[in-house]
Amino acid sequence: MDPRAERIYTAADYVKSQLGDLRPKVGIVLGSGLGKLAESIGNPITIPYRTIPGFPVSTAIGHKGNFIVGELGGKTVIAMQGRIHYYEGYPMELVTLPIRVMKVIGIEYLFVSNAAGGVNFDYHVGDLMIIKDHINQLPNPLIGPNLDDFGPRFPDMTRPYDLKLIAKAEEIGARLGISLHKGVYYGGTGPTYETPSEYKYIRTIGGDATGMSTIPEVIVARHSDIPVFGMSVITNEAHDDYSEDYENNGDDVVKAADAAADRMCAIFTELIKSL
Ligand code: HPA
Numbered sequence: 001m002d003p004r005a006e007r008i009y010t011a012a013d014y015v016k017s018q019l020g021d022l023r024p025k026v027g028i029v030l031g032s033g034l035g036k037l038a039e040s041i042g043n044p045i046t047i048p049y050r051t052i053p054g055f056p057v058s059t060a061i062g063h064k065g066n067f068i069v070g071e072l073g074g075k076t077v078i079a080m081q082g083r084i085h086y087y088e089g090y091p092m093e094l095v096t097l098p099i100r101v102m103k104v105i106g107i108e109y110l111f112v113s114n115a116a117g118g119v120n121f122d123y124h125v126g127d128l129m130i131i132k133d134h135i136n137q138l139p140n141p142l143i144g145p146n147l148d149d150f151g152p153r154f155p156d157m158t159r160p161y162d163l164k165l166i167a168k169a170e171e172i173g174a175r176l177g178i179s180l181h182k183g184v185y186y187g188g189t190g191p192t193y194e195t196p197s198e199y200k201y202i203r204t205i206g207g208d209a210t211g212m213s214t215i216p217e218v219i220v221a222r223h224s225d226i227p228v229f230g231m232s233v234i235t236n237e238a239h240d241d242y243s244e245d246y247e248n249n250g251d252d253v254v255k256a257a258d259a260a261a262d263r264m265c266a267i268f269t270e271l272i273k274s275l
Helices: 003-019 035-040 097-105 163-176 196-204 215-223 250-273
Strands: 026-030 042-048 066-072 075-081 109-118 128-136 180-187 209-211 228-237
Touching: 003 042, 003 066, 003 097, 026 035, 026 097, 035 066, 035 075, 035 250, 066 250, 075 097, 075 250, 097 215, 109 128, 109 215, 109 250, 128 163, 128 215, 128 250, 163 180, 163 228, 163 250, 180 215, 180 228, 209 228, 215 228, 228 250
Parallel strands: 026 075, 026 109, 109 228, 128 180, 180 209
Antiparallel strands: 042 066, 066 075, 109 209, 128 228
């Protein structure tokens, strides 16, 4: 067997062995500062990444390293409290391993979240953005021999984010009085934040928000035809004017994400209820 597939199935077997009768329908990836959502999960089972054979461990700030399995919005969910980033030095195979594992254990939907810099001038700290599309500037995780068990060599990317879920999320936002932008997520490797000229470039090519994650996970989910819903929390506003009194700081990003986590949690929970 392909050693990558072997690693996936070995990890998935272990996770399954911890689930008892639970059959998670929705996988959730919690971004920087958004791990709080895991606290809303009822009757939780915690599976630390370090106990899973072959699993990487997240080293990023604002990221714990656990799967939390339990109930949210009346459904069984498996949430990643902390994700793995490419900038941590892990290869894409490991960055996306948790998504492959969730696919093997049978998730039917993937919800992703992240903290992102607002590049669109209308976006402000604390705003939420539904991800309608992305621009990938990270290495593509599907490079290499195709894992035929998981999906085709050349996956379609016409609708990376599920249009029905987006429409439902917009309805939920309107009903709950939570305002939502809808925009394009640009993903780079990090770990540096962007220079002023890079922020300007991202805006020019059609990005509304920028971050260092999410897209590899979405590509791997779409490879296996799993419908994806994604949301960014805007944690800082792109400064492209060389202002002297501003700098980007990871701690501020986590604080801003934390402040918006309740609203994001409400949208995710209501959306999961509707599935
Ligand atoms: N750039 C890249 N990644 C980020 C940012 C940003 O401005 N804010 C939070 N994650």
